[in-house]
Amino acid sequence: MYIPNANSEEVISAITKMKIGQGDVVAILLGEKNRPDVNLLISGLNKKGVQFFGGIFPGIICGTNKYEEGAILMTLPALGKPFLIRGLNTEEIQFPVFENKIKETPDKKYTVMILVDGLTSNISLFLSEMFNRLGNSVHYFGGGAGSMTLKQEPCLFTSEGFVQDGAIVTFIKLESILGVRHGWERLMGPIVATKTRKNIIMELNWKNAFLVYRETVEGDSKEELGAKNFFDIAKGYPFGIHKEGMEDIVRDPIAVNEKGELICVGEVPENTVLSILKGKEASLIHAAGQAADDCLHLMEGTVNMNLIADCISRVIFLGKHFTKELETVNQKVRSLDDRQALMGMLTLGEISSYGEEFLEFFNKTIVVGILYERERRFQ
Amino acid sequence: MKEKEDFSKVISEISILYELSLASGQSLDLKTSCDLFLKTLMARKNLGHASVWIKGEYLFDLQELGKSTKGNSHSFFLVYANPEFRIKEKVIPPNHPIVSILKGKEAFSIASSENGFSEIITEKGIDRGVFAIFALGKLGLLKLFSMTRETPFHEEQLNQLKNVISKFTISLEGCVAHQKVIQEINDRKRAEEALMRSEKTAKRLAQESAIIAEIGRIISSTLNIEEVYEYFAHETQKIIPFDRIAINLINPLDHTVTITYATGIEVPDRCQGEVIPLAGTFTEEIMRTRSSLLIQIENKAELTERFPSLLPTFQVGLRSLMSVSLISKDQVIGVLHFRSLTPNAYSEMDLRLAERVGNQVAGAVANAQLFTEVKRVEKEREKLILQLQDALAKVKTLRGLIPICSSCKKIRDDKGYWNQIEVFIRDHSEADFSHGICPDCVKKLYDDLSEPDDDKKKP
Numbered sequence: 001m002y003i004p005n006a007n008s009e010e011v012i013s014a015i016t017k018m019k020i021g022q023g024d025v026v027a028i029l030l031g032e033k034n035r036p037d038v039n040l041l042i043s044g045l046n047k048k049g050v051q052f053f054g055g056i057f058p059g060i061i062c063g064t065n066k067y068e069e070g071a072i073l074m075t076l077p078a079l080g081k082p083f084l085i086r087g088l089n090t091e092e093i094q095f096p097v098f099e100n101k102i103k104e105t106p107d108k109k110y111t112v113m114i115l116v117d118g119l120t121s122n123i124s125l126f127l128s129e130m131f132n133r134l135g136n137s138v139h140y141f142g143g144g145a146g147s148m149t150l151k152q153e154p155c156l157f158t159s160e161g162f163v164q165d166g167a168i169v170t171f172i173k174l175e176s177i178l179g180v181r182h183g184w185e186r187l188m189g190p191i192v193a194t195k196t197r198k199n200i201i202m203e204l205n206w207k208n209a210f211l212v213y214r215e216t217v218e219g220d221s222k223e224e225l226g227a228k229n230f231f232d233i234a235k236g237y238p239f240g241i242h243k244e245g246m247e248d249i250v251r252d253p254i255a256v257n258e259k260g261e262l263i264c265v266g267e268v269p270e271n272t273v274l275s276i277l278k279g280k281e282a283s284l285i286h287a288a289g290q291a292a293d294d295c296l297h298l299m300e301g302t303v304n305m306n307l308i309a310d311c312i313s314r315v316i317f318l319g320k321h322f323t324k325e326l327e328t329v330n331q332k333v334r335s336l337d338d339r340q341a342l343m344g345m346l347t348l349g350e351i352s353s354y355g356e357e358f359l360e361f362f363n364k365t366i367v368v369g370i371l372y373e374r375e376r377r378f379q
Numbered sequence: 380m381k382e383k384e385d386f387s388k389v390i391s392e393i394s395i396l397y398e399l400s401l402a403s404g405q406s407l408d409l410k411t412s413c414d415l416f417l418k419t420l421m422a423r424k425n426l427g428h429a430s431v432w433i434k435g436e437y438l439f440d441l442q443e444l445g446k447s448t449k450g451n452s453h454s455f456f457l458v459y460a461n462p463e464f465r466i467k468e469k470v471i472p473p474n475h476p477i478v479s480i481l482k483g484k485e486a487f488s489i490a491s492s493e494n495g496f497s498e499i500i501t502e503k504g505i506d507r508g509v510f511a512i513f514a515l516g517k518l519g520l521l522k523l524f525s526m527t528r529e530t531p532f533h534e535e536q537l538n539q540l541k542n543v544i545s546k547f548t549i550s551l552e553g554c555v556a557h558q559k560v561i562q563e564i565n566d567r568k569r570a571e572e573a574l575m576r577s578e579k580t581a582k583r584l585a586q587e588s589a590i591i592a593e594i595g596r597i598i599s600s601t602l603n604i605e606e607v608y609e610y611f612a613h614e615t616q617k618i619i620p621f622d623r624i625a626i627n628l629i630n631p632l633d634h635t636v637t638i639t640y641a642t643g644i645e646v647p648d649r650c651q652g653e654v655i656p657l658a659g660t661f662t663e664e665i666m667r668t669r670s671s672l673l674i675q676i677e678n679k680a681e682l683t684e685r686f687p688s689l690l691p692t693f694q695v696g697l698r699s700l701m702s703v704s705l706i707s708k709d710q711v712i713g714v715l716h717f718r719s720l721t722p723n724a725y726s727e728m729d730l731r732l733a734e735r736v737g738n739q740v741a742g743a744v745a746n747a748q749l750f751t752e753v754k755r756v757e758k759e760r761e762k763l764i765l766q767l768q769d770a771l772a773k774v775k776t777l778r779g780l781i782p783i784c785s786s787c788k789k790i791r792d793d794k795g796y797w798n799q800i801e802v803f804i805r806d807h808s809e810a811d812f813s814h815g816i817c818p819d820c821v822k823k824l825y826d827d828l829s830e831p832d833d834d835k836k837k838p
Contacts, residue, residue: 271397358421
């Protein structure tokens with residue numbers, strides 16, 4: 001459900017009117033503009049005894065529309081209340097014990113929804129630890145919350161509080177099929193990130209990172225690249241981390257500092273082999289359709305929910321054509337069940353496992369997730 | 380076009396192998412080294428699980444694994460797994476199918492559709508997918524797993540990884556060697572520390588023994604123990620610090636205690652020389668239990684309920700109490716008390732030391748008591764002898780040859796004077812005389828006054 005006027009009273013009132021079953025949690029996705037007083041929202045929902053979690057995003061998606069304000073409300077059948085994890089900015093992240101939350105069965109995997117502060121450090125470390133604890137016994141879907149201003153502030157909330165540098169992990173009692181695509185193509189490479197520090201690339205090919213990056217980008221864009229116009233031009237030239245047999249994992253350079261170091265969304269490990277990627281509207285939209293197709297051909301149940309985590313930078317890059325991306329995905333997923341609209345968020349980084357394997361943090365990527373209940377087979 | 384694609388594929392593969400080769404050997408810590416390399420490998424190759432198994436003979440620090448290499452030096456121990464969620468087996472024997480199949484090979488791959496797949500599984504929750512197993516030189520083996528693959532890794536893919544894994548093996552050998560050096564350094568450090576500790580202990584014991592011997596020497600240097608109490612206290616302070624020390628001796632006959640010696644902080648009604656009732660005292664408790672007592676005062680109410688006589692001690696600020704019995708000939712003859720203002724000042728070790736001091740004191744006190752008793756008995760005996768001699772002397776004078784006048788019965792003394800017999804006897808014995816007249820003399824002297832009836836009445 002989308003509600004355009006997302007003041008705290010409206011949101012609480014809308015939630016109280018929703019059909020919330022035993023064990024359900026309410027997901028509250030807020031657009032960053034005209035957002036409600038989150039603390040009032042928390043205390044109001046706590047008084048009503050509602051289990052909930054949510055985040056503030058650069059935008060939210062309902063059907064073929066994106067909104068910078070308002071709220072998307074969804075009820076999800078959950079395995080217990082959401083876990084709020086704090087301190088992702090430290091390297092000693094304190095994890096709750098949730099390894100025994102689910103019992104793995106060979107033919108049934110539940111879904112874990114992860115929201116992180118998209119502007120915090122150590123997101124890859126956090127996801128690596130999550131994978132270490134749960135492995136591929138579950139499917140992962142999620143993304144980074146935060147503001148398009150790139151100024152870090154509290155952006156995630158549960159009944160326990162409103163935090164920054166945190167993550168929310170919710171075990172959803174539904175199976176899922178995930179499609180992960182981006183459509184960015186290699187322009188130049190390979191280049192080696194010879195010196196990095198978490199999400200900062202200091203050197204590429206043993207030279208100043210900005211100089212190497214600028215040479216390629218200016219050569220292709222025919223525009224002069226500097227600190228002031230960095231974001232506007234770099235949005236079309238992300239980095240790709242090589243991954244065998246898959247699309248590259250995208251890292252989005254968002255700024256350059258006075259030392260010529262490139263600041264990315266998400267970590268780039270030292271000695272990572274990269275390419276500079278280039279996007280075309282058509283390839284991006286095509287990739288979004290492929291992500292939906294990846295879900296469709298594996299589907300074997302009753303659709304409960306169609307989710308999307310789409311990178312805000314795709315909106316910036318595609319501009320007015322972004323609607324086409326949503327239309328493509330929406331049309332495909334609704335082909336399974338027309339009653340289920342596409343809902344989700346525009347994110348600062350996306351979270352999913354590639355198929356059944358390693359859990360990754362992506363940039364400039366679209367993750368489509370169909371949550372479903374397996375059809376009972378009578379023998 | 381195809382050529383370009385092939386070239387691009389090769390470049391991409393070489394790039395990943397380059398990154399992987401740089402990811403190994405970044406740490407000398409076994410687990411960190413595995414983590415850095417295998418996380419990169421899993422991410423780039425999109426794998427679902429990786430684990431490293433090392434032979435027991437190459438492992439030194441197995442405490443963390445909760446296993447012993449004793450008798451298991453050829454078994455393979457799990458030293459790293461990602462995700463840990465999948466861990467089931469932690470040790471596999473040298474004849475495990477994985478080891479048998481790998482024997483003589485550098486690597487092999489097996490898919491769930493093939494025979495023998497289930498025998499390779501040492502993890503939880505795996506029933507399909509593909510394993511790739513690599514030998515890590517002589518050290519052990521590496522297991523990689525993909526859940527999404529349906530066919531085994533091709534020979535080309537295994538060969539591509541062999542060189543990188545060979546480099547990883549060398550880095551692991553470095554880690555193991557480093558671990559061995561660390562282990563040896565730690566062993567040496569521990570041995571040195573143990574030696575230092577034992578030297579320190581020996582030194583302390585020697586010092587304590589020397590002081591206790593000195594205490595023994597001091598207090599047995601005289602039979603008058605009171606002369607050496609001060610020196611005894613001074614020496615004892617060297618091994619057992621105190622703010623007050625006292626020796627209380629029990630007077631069993633009158634159920635009292637004499638504070639024979641006390642120095643340090645004064646406690647009202649507990650000064651040296653005072654005699655107090657035994658009942659309700661700490662000394663009585665020790666006499667009853669015949670054991671030493673160590674009390675750290677925390678609760679005034681509890682203390683005064685149990686030992687009301689200790690209230691003055693508490694009131695002057697003494698917080699640690701240690702008392703040992705003085706036993707001689709299996710009898711508790713007294714108690715040696717140590718007191719300190721510092722809370723929890725005394726330990727069990729101090730108590731054992733105090734008991735050793737007490738043993739020295741008990742013997743000396745008993746000897747001193749015996750000496751005093753002997754002297755008292757000797758004195759009494761001498762006095763008695765004198766009295767007897769005196770008495771004997773007197774008896775001899777009367778028993779000797781006494782010259783007496785046959786007529787008047789006067790007796791001549793040593794000086795030649797004639798004395799009335801009653802005067803002589805009075806002077807030479809404790810006898811005295813009362814004078815009267817016997818009936819015969821009455822008859823003879825006062826015949827006319829005598830009455831026949833009275834005679835009958837008189838003896």
